[in-house]
Amino acid sequence: MTAKKEDKKGKGGKVVKALRTDKKERILKELKTIVGEKNATAEEHILYAYSYDMSFVTPKLPDYVVMAHTVEEIQKLMKFSNKEKIPVVPYTSGTNIGGLCIPERGGIILDLKKMNKIVKLDPEALYAVIEPGVSHGQLANALYKYNLRFGWPVGPPSSSVSSCAISHGIGHMNARYGLNSQEITSMEVVLPTGELVRVGSCAINSDAWHSCLPMPQMDGLFKGWLGSTGIVTKLGIAIHHIPPLLKIFTVSCDHVDDMYSYMLNLSNYEICDDLTAVSWWLSQVPIPYPYKPKPEDAPEWFSYATTFSFTEKEKEARTEIWEKVVNEEKNKGTSIQVTHYPEEALKARTQLPSQIVGSTKNYCKMGGAGISWPGTFTPANRWAPIYKEWKKIMIGRNLSPSIRMSMYRGVHYGMLRAMTPFNKKNPKETENARQAIVECLKVDLDNGGMPYKPPVDFAAEINKRAHPGYLMLMKRLKKFLDPNDIMNPGKLGI
Amino acid sequence: MKWNIPSLEELEDILWRCTACGTCKEAYDYGPPPFSAPICPAGEEFGFEGFLSSKGKIAYARGILSGELQWNDALVDAIYRCNICGGCQSQCQLDHKPFIPEIIEAMRRKAVTDGVGPMPKQKVIAQSLSSYDNPYQGPRRVRLDWTRPFKKEGKPIKNILEEPAPILYYVGCTGGYNIPVRTVPQATASIFHKLGLDFGILGEQEVCCGSTAMRLGDAEAFQRIAESNLEMFRKLHEEKGVKTIVTSCAGCYRAFMKDYPMADEYGRMMEGIRVTHITQFLHDLFQMGQLKFSESLPWKVTYHDPCHAGRHLTKYIIDKEGTQLWAGAYVNLDEKDCLYDIPRELLKAIPGIDLREMRRIRSNSYCCGGGGGVMTGYNDWAQRNAGLRIQEGMETGADHMVSICPFCHYNLNQGAQGIGSKMKLFDLTELIDKAIA
Ligand SMILES: Cc1cc2nc3c(=O)[nH]c(=O)nc-3n(C[C@H](O)[C@H](O)[C@H](O)COP(=O)(O)OP(=O)(O)OC[C@H]3O[C@@H](n4cnc5c(N)ncnc54)[C@H](O)[C@@H]3O)c2cc1C
Ligand code: SF4
Ligand code: SF4
Numbered sequence: 052m053t054a055k056k057e058d059k060k061g062k063g064g065k066v067v068k069a070l071r072t073d074k075k076e077r078i079l080k081e082l083k084t085i086v087g088e089k090n091a092t093a094e095e096h097i098l099y100a101y102s103y104d105m106s107f108v109t110p111k112l113p114d115y116v117v118m119a120h121t122v123e124e125i126q127k128l129m130k131f132s133n134k135e136k137i138p139v140v141p142y143t144s145g146t147n148i149g150g151l152c153i154p155e156r157g158g159i160i161l162d163l164k165k166m167n168k169i170v171k172l173d174p175e176a177l178y179a180v181i182e183p184g185v186s187h188g189q190l191a192n193a194l195y196k197y198n199l200r201f202g203w204p205v206g207p208p209s210s211s212v213s214s215c216a217i218s219h220g221i222g223h224m225n226a227r228y229g230l231n232s233q234e235i236t237s238m239e240v241v242l243p244t245g246e247l248v249r250v251g252s253c254a255i256n257s258d259a260w261h262s263c264l265p266m267p268q269m270d271g272l273f274k275g276w277l278g279s280t281g282i283v284t285k286l287g288i289a290i291h292h293i294p295p296l297l298k299i300f301t302v303s304c305d306h307v308d309d310m311y312s313y314m315l316n317l318s319n320y321e322i323c324d325d326l327t328a329v330s331w332w333l334s335q336v337p338i339p340y341p342y343k344p345k346p347e348d349a350p351e352w353f354s355y356a357t358t359f360s361f362t363e364k365e366k367e368a369r370t371e372i373w374e375k376v377v378n379e380e381k382n383k384g385t386s387i388q389v390t391h392y393p394e395e396a397l398k399a400r401t402q403l404p405s406q407i408v409g410s411t412k413n414y415c416k417m418g419g420a421g422i423s424w425p426g427t428f429t430p431a432n433r434w435a436p437i438y439k440e441w442k443k444i445m446i447g448r449n450l451s452p453s454i455r456m457s458m459y460r461g462v463h464y465g466m467l468r469a470m471t472p473f474n475k476k477n478p479k480e481t482e483n484a485r486q487a488i489v490e491c492l493k494v495d496l497d498n499g500g501m502p503y504k505p506p507v508d509f510a511a512e513i514n515k516r517a518h519p520g521y522l523m524l525m526k527r528l529k530k531f532l533d534p535n536d537i538m539n540p541g542k543l544g545i
Numbered sequence: 546m547k548w549n550i551p552s553l554e555e556l557e558d559i560l561w562r563c564t565a566c567g568t569c570k571e572a573y574d575y576g577p578p579p580f581s582a583p584i585c586p587a588g589e590e591f592g593f594e595g596f597l598s599s600k601g602k603i604a605y606a607r608g609i610l611s612g613e614l615q616w617n618d619a620l621v622d623a624i625y626r627c628n629i630c631g632g633c634q635s636q637c638q639l640d641h642k643p644f645i646p647e648i649i650e651a652m653r654r655k656a657v658t659d660g661v662g663p664m665p666k667q668k669v670i671a672q673s674l675s676s677y678d679n680p681y682q683g684p685r686r687v688r689l690d691w692t693r694p695f696k697k698e699g700k701p702i703k704n705i706l707e708e709p710a711p712i713l714y715y716v717g718c719t720g721g722y723n724i725p726v727r728t729v730p731q732a733t734a735s736i737f738h739k740l741g742l743d744f745g746i747l748g749e750q751e752v753c754c755g756s757t758a759m760r761l762g763d764a765e766a767f768q769r770i771a772e773s774n775l776e777m778f779r780k781l782h783e784e785k786g787v788k789t790i791v792t793s794c795a796g797c798y799r800a801f802m803k804d805y806p807m808a809d810e811y812g813r814m815m816e817g818i819r820v821t822h823i824t825q826f827l828h829d830l831f832q833m834g835q836l837k838f839s840e841s842l843p844w845k846v847t848y849h850d851p852c853h854a855g856r857h858l859t860k861y862i863i864d865k866e867g868t869q870l871w872a873g874a875y876v877n878l879d880e881k882d883c884l885y886d887i888p889r890e891l892l893k894a895i896p897g898i899d900l901r902e903m904r905r906i907r908s909n910s911y912c913c914g915g916g917g918g919v920m921t922g923y924n925d926w927a928q929r930n931a932g933l934r935i936q937e938g939m940e941t942g943a944d945h946m947v948s949i950c951p952f953c954h955y956n957l958n959q960g961a962q963g964i965g966s967k968m969k970l971f972d973l974t975e976l977i978d979k980a981i982a
Contacts, residue, residue: 186571207568208571406636411639476561
């Protein structure tokens with residue numbers, strides 16, 4: 052685009068880009084022809100509401116917002132955008148905590164929230180087919196009628212199931228079934244060039260959405276790409292029965308090494324839906340902001356292990372295993388204690404989807420408007436050393452080391468993450484948090500960690516360390532799928 | 546009188562508590578079973594994020610305050626496309642939760658003081674308020690038209706300025722001027738007569754409560770009206786023995802309960818006077834055994850919680866001094882003033898009534914779409930939205946919908962017509978009047 056951009060600084064570190072171009076009117080007219088008069092706009096205040104999120108990522112304005120209602124509209128839109136080389140950023144709720152929907156290079160925000168049909172729900176074959184706008188709350192409501200569930204994240208109930216899953220999101224059953232992206236069974240996607248494609252069983256039989264295997268796993272072309280390779284228009288996901296008996300095992304301890312030892316031991320038995328530990332600061336509702344020292348007599352770590360059983364005997368068997376693990380850990384001389392987990396924090400993380408944690412109450416209520424995080428998928432045996440480094444970095448910057456560690460399905464790696472609230476109104480405090488987070492991220496990366504849903508700052512750090520062959524392949528795939536680099540450009544840092 | 550009505554600038558810190566998490570975008574409750582449903586009429590109609598829930602409104606407020614958004618016709622229009630229904634507020638959990646309607650109204654106040662608001666159609670309301678003391682451009686004498694059947698029957702209603710009475714029935718402008726809604730004051734007065742209560746009305750001297758002005762951001766007009774009402778209420782208490790003010794309008798009730806207390810002299814002016822909604826008033830009598838249902842109404846009905854008589858009356862507990870959490874922290878809420886259970890208890894007590902609940906009720910009630918100046922400013926949308934609510938009511942299998950707000954009454958009946966539904970909205974007083982001898 053031959054756009055002239057004027058930058059001006061506003062409060063909260065905002066940068067407003069006023070785009071002036073001869074093309075603008077013509078493009079808007081065309082967009083309105085595609086999606087209807089009411090569903091495309093270039094009104095400044097509407098653009099503004101899409102220019103920022105809760106993260107430290109610098110706000111940027113799109114040039115247009117378009118609301119699509121059908122796959123055909125999306126196809127037409129992509130063909131047009133590709134021809135005109137206009138960036139397109141898919142958007143459902145913008146809650147990814149990484150600025151992933153902030154349009155680095157302006158262009159179109161493609162808001163998909165109105166495509167919110169649950170297209171199919173097969174309680175026998177145990178899968179559902181959903182459109183991108185289906186929210187976690189909506190799906191939970193629909194599945195519960197059949198006593199079924201999906202992996203609910205601790206995110207807002209109003210956020211999109213499909214956006215979370217295609218971004219390798221983590222749900223409350225990650226210790227049992229893995230990431231939500233591992234629950235994807237089929238996909239329908241509009242390519243950046245406008246063609247409609249399907250991957251998984253639905254590609255062969257349009258009514259079969261049960262599996263991505265045994266074909267080549269082309270769903271990988273659209274997972275973890277931050278909306279930069281195509282617009283997912285339908286997603287098949289595995290759904291699961293809700294066993295009637297919930298038991299949550301809670302322990303606490305004084306040292307991160309003891310917690311790691313306990314989690315490692317317990318995860319070997321694969322009895323948990325979710326096996327998570329949080330530092331004292333994260334167990335508070337909300338996270339203290341700025342940093343406040345933990346009371347001397349409070350344990351530094353708490354863990355909850357949620358287990359679901361179909362029968363009392365099964366529950367007893369799980370309990371027996373858990374007790375055995377606790378005894379073993381105690382006998383090792385660790386500080387593990389069976390404990391009472393702070394009630395509201397436990398509720399927020401086990402009664403999902405949740406408005407308590409989804410509204411960032413746990414995280415931000417004291418900080419104010421901002422939240423970001425370093426970390427994620429990290430080898431479990433590096434959790435303890437990384438935590439110790441992070442703690443120094445965070446406290447050094449007057450931020451609470453509010454860390455979560457979660458073990459993934461049957462493996463000894465998982466989520467290590469520091470939820471970091473900040474006062475977003477104040478640019479200095481925002482920058483302080485950003486610097487702390489990037490410093491922590493480097494420690495994580497150097498220990499084999501890999502952030503998911505990475506903001507651009509993270510992508511740059513990842514790519515600095517990447518194998519040249521990885522970057523080359525990524526570039527080629529991106530070029531192949533999106534020859535004009537119109538989809539969420541700038542996000543991958545390549 | 547001094548008023549403590551915050552400006553948008555004064556709310557700047559509080560609106561920076563919003564994390565843009567979007568939890569406000571849909572009504573949700575963990576349950577089990579989990580409950581999820583759209584909650585924002587503006588979001589349903591207009592879709593884009595800025596229109597949707599408090600997340601969107603706060604984005605506008607931030608932009609206006611930072612100077613990144615300048616007033617233009619489209620922005621002014623956008624801030625008036627909101628029912629100020631508080632559905633979004635019910636979902637949010639952060640420190641600005643208690644102030645969400647305030648933030649939206651403060652934006653409108655800024656628009657008005659900056660000379661750009663409200664919308665042209667709504668400006669008529671302000672003019673009407675100053676010329677006629679009501680937002681309907683109705684001459685004062687028309688205010689009494691609803692009383693004609695009582696005169697005819699030889700049961701005239703007291704003019705409280707002429708004859709003292711312990712109860713002032715504050716009719717409200719909608720009941721007085723909006724012809725299809727006159728059934729509400731008529732049912733109310735009929736119930737009072739049947740119960741033998743000594744009450745009076747202000748008749749032509751009644752002045753609007755000011756709610757519409759406040760909702761549209763015209764704080765000056767609101768203050769002028771509210772002050773004259775407070776003075777009138779004091780006078781009626783001192784000179785005519787008024788101890789209770791009963792209103793059958795949810796909008797007036799909200800104004801008296803939430804807006805008037807922002808005056809520094811509210812306590813002094815209202816000393817010895819109780820303000821109550823007709824539903825609460827009748828419920829008290831019902832509990833004391835003074836209201837007895839003798840007739841059966843074999844109706845299948847559903848109940849619509851009006852925003853102004855429901856969640857708007859929530860009290861938010863805020864840690865002002867920072868003794869519990871930190872200064873300004875939202876601690877908890879108290880719903881005891883919200884008229885959720887009381888109308889339902891009365892409905893269920895009427896013999897023959899089969900009450901069927903809609904999905905979205907109580908604090909998650911779906912606004913009829915009429916509030917916040919929308920019925921005046923965007924009547925088509927108000928009607929379409931009311932149609933959605935009627936549709937939801939019909940899904941319960943009910944024949945009729947009941948509510949306790951003349952505004953909802955008018956708009957929902959409009960909505961039913963719009964979608965060609967036979968469902969009718971009745972005020973609870975209309976049912977009670979039919980069920981008592
Ligand atoms: C308090 C809080 C807690 C959270 N907890 C978790 C958690 O436990 N686990 C977790 O995984 N996440 C969590 N999140 C992050 C987030 O809520 C989830 O990832 C969420 O589901 C994202 O949905 P969204 O609608 O906000 O997506 P968006 O932010 O709108 O989009 C996310 C990404 O997907 C892309 N995208 C959107 N739609 C499409 C499409 N149709 N096709 C292709 N690309 C698309 C976007 O461009 C963007 O890159 C949390 C967020 C908050 C605020
Ligand atoms: S108003 Fe509350 S619920 Fe809505 S986005 Fe802001 S913080 Fe979240
Ligand atoms: S007050 Fe009502 S109409 Fe306005 S944004 Fe909130 S939910 Fe929507």
